[in-house]
Amino acid sequence: MGNSKGADEAADHRPPVRRVAVVGTGLIGTSIALALRDRGVDVLLSDPDAASVRLACDLGAGSVLDESAQSRPVDIAVIAAPPAVIPAVLRGAQDRGLAHVYTDVASVKASVLTEAERLGCDMATFVPGHPMGGREKHGPGAARADLFLGRSWALCPTGKAGSEAVAAVAELARLCGADPLVLEAEAHDRAVALVSHAPHVASSAVAARLLSGDDTALTLAGQGVRDVTRVAGGDPAMWTEILTHNAVPVADVLRGMAADLAATADALHALGAVREAAGDGDGHEAGTSAGAADRAGDDVLEPVRDLLARGRSGQERLPGKHGGVKLPDYTVLPVVIPDEPGVLGRMFAVAADAGVNIEDVRIEHTPGLPLGVAQLYVLPAAVDPLARALSDDGWSVHAGA
Ligand SMILES: NC(=O)c1ccc[n+]([C@@H]2O[C@H](COP(=O)([O-])OP(=O)(O)OC[C@H]3O[C@@H](n4cnc5c(N)ncnc54)[C@H](O)[C@@H]3O)[C@@H](O)[C@H]2O)c1
Ligand SMILES: O=C(O)C(=O)C[C@]1(C(=O)O)C=C[C@@H](O)C=C1
Structure with missing residues (x-):
């Protein structure tokens, strides 16, 4: 389907990308701006939401785009707004x-391409793109310069796009640490229906079931359900827009999933019926009828085994988590913390005094206990000094746990 030929051809000629305007300074726009700033690119920012631009500027993503003071066009304008407004924003910018x-x-x-053409946009200078990195959060406050490291970045130029324009946008993707991949818009939409949009709906379906659980059930939630439902935390308005713009390809994938789920539910119900008929809800009664029930149950379970086996095979087909790119290798230092105000501030102050930068922090709460575990992500060389400094200050540190 897709290939990187177009992007490779574009790589033969790498046009300099020195000045970029980012229109829409939410999660994705600000993350692109931060990544480009890291590579020394001059970035100008705009968004109808003034607070969003201010925050992006304060994060170091660039400076405010003042079009009245612009004497010459920037190299590339990146429109990082919701899909429905992109064609009109593009037309205005052009x-x-x-x-x-x-x-x-x-x-x-x-749909973005069709509408852009309908609005009379100049398709020679427009190279539609889609970075395959993101988060379940929105707004510039959630932006990260490393969001696209090792990710694919789809480029879907029409036949009218100039090769210089494609090369420039491929270079922008590379500057953000991503791998550009040129493919047709329809092929892109079918692919992301499978690898992004239908999975999002499936995640929401699992998370929506949690509404029917009581507090005890939710207290038992471990990492599995958190992994499966992470993306369900995304913005419902944005996702409704995405799904309506890719309706049929997503519906096709969902029908396949629904068939698998229905077959699995039918099989498990049938298993229950077989066991009940054998006179033992658990099917472990000694004697001929229990043995026959086990054999019948075995046959009935075939669709379940089939789905689990296909699921594992599908999962194994996913390329390495970060596409083979080496991300900074952080080590996690677990520290037991009391659940009380100011505790994180005190712990971070100890780290600062020890000259250690905490790269990331996650907190696991222990239900029913006035305690939690702070997982401190630090560079490997910082583990020992940090563990020593925290232990000396009386913290309960569990290196290697
Ligand atoms: N969130 C993800 O994981 C992800 C990943 C890849 C691509 N995308 C795409 O990125 C785009 C932005 O999503 P996001 O997650 O950054 O959302 P976001 O809500 O964080 O940011 C969207 C920004 O667009 C601005 N905006 C709205 N109307 C605008 C207009 N007319 N002109 C300029 N800016 C306007 C908003 O004020 C907001 O700051 C969407 O098209 C989305 O499909 C999202
Ligand atoms: O990692 C996430 O949180 C995402 O949802 C990112 C994700 C994805 O499905 O991979 C979501 C939507 C985008 O268009 C691209 C990337």
């Missing part, structure tokens, strides 16, 4: 001559 080349980041491509 009319003002904001950039030499334009791209977007929408999670859907065919």
Whole structure:
């Protein structure tokens, strides 16, 4: 389906990307801006939400785009707004001559392209894009410069796009640490229906079931359900928009999933019926009828085994988590913390005094206990000094746990 040929051809000629405008400074726009700033690119920011631009600027993502003071077009304008508004924003930016080349980041491509053409956008300078990195959070406050490291970045230029324009946007993707991949918009939409959009719906379906659980059931929730439902925390308005723009491909994948789930539910119900008929809810009664029930149960379970086996095979087909790119290797230092105000501040102060930068922190709460475990992510060389400093200060540190 997709291939990186177009991107490779574009790589033969790597146009300099020195000035970029990011229009829409939410999660994705600000993350792109931060990544580009890290590579020394001059970034100009705009968003109808003034607070969003201010926060992005304060995070070091760039400076405010003042079009009245712009004397020349930037190299690339990245439109990082919700899919429905992108064609109109693109048309406006092209009319003002904001950039030499334009791209977007929408999670859907065919509908954006069709509408851009309908609005009379210049398709020679527009190279639609989709970085395959993201989070279940929105807004500039959740932005990260490393969001796209080792991820694919789809480019879906029409035949009208100039090769210079494609090369420029491929270079922008590489500057963000991603691997550009050129493919047709329709092929892109079918692919992301399978690897992103239908999985999001499945995650929401699992998470929605949790509404029927009582507090005891939810207290038992471990990491498994948290892994499966993480993306369900995404913005419902944004996801409704994404799904409606890719409706049929997503519906096709969901029908396949629904068939698998229905077959599994039928099999498990049938197993219950077989066991009940054998006179033992658990099917472990000694004697001929229990043995026959076990054999019948075995046959009935075939669809379950089949789904689990296919599931494992499908999971194994996913390329390495970060596409083979080495991310910083953090070590986790668990520290037991009391559940009381100011505790994190005190712990971070000890780390600061020891000259250790805490790269990330996650907190596991222990239900029913006034305690939690703070997982401190630090560079390997910082583990010993941090563990020593915290232990000396009386903290309960569990290196290697
Ligand atoms: N969230 C993800 O994981 C993810 C990943 C890849 C791509 N995308 C795509 O990125 C785009 C932005 O998503 P996000 O997650 O950054 O959302 P977000 O809500 O964090 O940011 C969207 C930003 O667009 C701005 N905006 C709204 N209307 C605008 C307009 N007319 N002109 C300019 N800016 C406007 C908003 O004020 C907001 O700051 C979407 O098209 C989405 O499909 C999202
Ligand atoms: O990691 C996440 O939180 C995401 O939802 C990212 C994700 C994905 O499904 O992989 C979601 C939507 C985007 O269009 C691209 C990436």
